[in-house]
Amino acid sequence: MSAPSHADQPLLIVIDGPAGAGKTTIARRLARHLGLPLLDTGAIYRSLALTARRRGVAWDDEAGLVALADALPIRFGGLGSLAEPDAPHDVPQRDVPQRVWLGDDDVTEAIRTPEISEGASRVSALPGVRKALLGLQRALGARGCVAEGRDMGTVVFPHAPHKFFVTADLQARAARRQADLVPSEPGAMGQGPSLSAVQAELHLRDARDSGRAAAPLVRAEDAVLIDTTSLSPEGVLDLMLEALGLGYGRGDRG
Ligand code: DC
Numbered sequence: 001m002s003a004p005s006h007a008d009q010p011l012l013i014v015i016d017g018p019a020g021a022g023k024t025t026i027a028r029r030l031a032r033h034l035g036l037p038l039l040d041t042g043a044i045y046r047s048l049a050l051t052a053r054r055r056g057v058a059w060d061d062e063a064g065l066v067a068l069a070d071a072l073p074i075r076f077g078g079l080g081s082l083a084e085p086d087a088p089h090d091v092p093q094r095d096v097p098q099r100v101w102l103g104d105d106d107v108t109e110a111i112r113t114p115e116i117s118e119g120a121s122r123v124s125a126l127p128g129v130r131k132a133l134l135g136l137q138r139a140l141g142a143r144g145c146v147a148e149g150r151d152m153g154t155v156v157f158p159h160a161p162h163k164f165f166v167t168a169d170l171q172a173r174a175a176r177r178q179a180d181l182v183p184s185e186p187g188a189m190g191q192g193p194s195l196s197a198v199q200a201e202l203h204l205r206d207a208r209d210s211g212r213a214a215a216p217l218v219r220a221e222d223a224v225l226i227d228t229t230s231l232s233p234e235g236v237l238d239l240m241l242e243a244l245g246l247g248y249g250r251g252d253r254g
Helices: 023-034 041-055 062-070 114-123 127-141 152-156 170-181 195-211 233-243
Strands: 012-016 038-040 074-076 100-102 145-149 162-167 224-227
Touching: 012 023, 012 152, 023 038, 023 145, 023 233, 038 041, 038 074, 038 127, 041 062, 041 074, 041 100, 041 114, 041 127, 041 145, 062 127, 114 195, 127 145, 127 152, 145 152, 152 162, 162 233, 170 195, 224 233
Parallel strands: 012 145, 012 162, 038 145, 162 224
Antiparallel strands: 074 100
């Protein structure tokens, strides 16, 4: 890859990879480091699955889902929405999840449940749904961003000059995902799911995300591969900055 250009082109960096590989954490840190907004495309599929659940549309009703996708009123903290194309873009905040709204409803937490993870994986396997959400993703990323998902480098932004594919072995991904799911509130009741349950769920999602006919999870030929199994987020950020020609940046640890 060549070094980032600040000429006329908006700076677009894409990160693809399987669930739990650390994409969201690293995409947020890279975006902060480079002063770019973050486009979390998984949140778009999750928001569609949530909307379908709330409206009684089944996760395999392609026509019903396409109708919802065509009018999905999604808005991201820092990135805005299609309805406000000129809204100022902001850099993600340090270790704070990006807020996601559907209309006036803050769905940031509601889209992260295991049930909605499953729904997102199901609705995203439908070709009509992917097609319906293509324009939205391209429009949201048009002014430059760090975009993360499964098909950023292959389908949504195939001409992005900077592509990464991050992965990690299944056990490491399950352990990270489990840590995310364990209740973190002091005094919170209950346990998170077991490691083996998380591993089984990830395995199933991997198979569906990689095995589907429409835009399966594959590494773009020109993507830099990073295995995060034994790397810290800081280590991954350093590797990415190096690949971008910005090595030894070590500026943002947050
Ligand atoms: O990255 P995530 O776990 O939030 O993604 C949720 C689901 O959405 C995932 O199982 C696959 C799907 N997805 C997709 O098919 N394409 C994308 N660009 C992003 C996510």
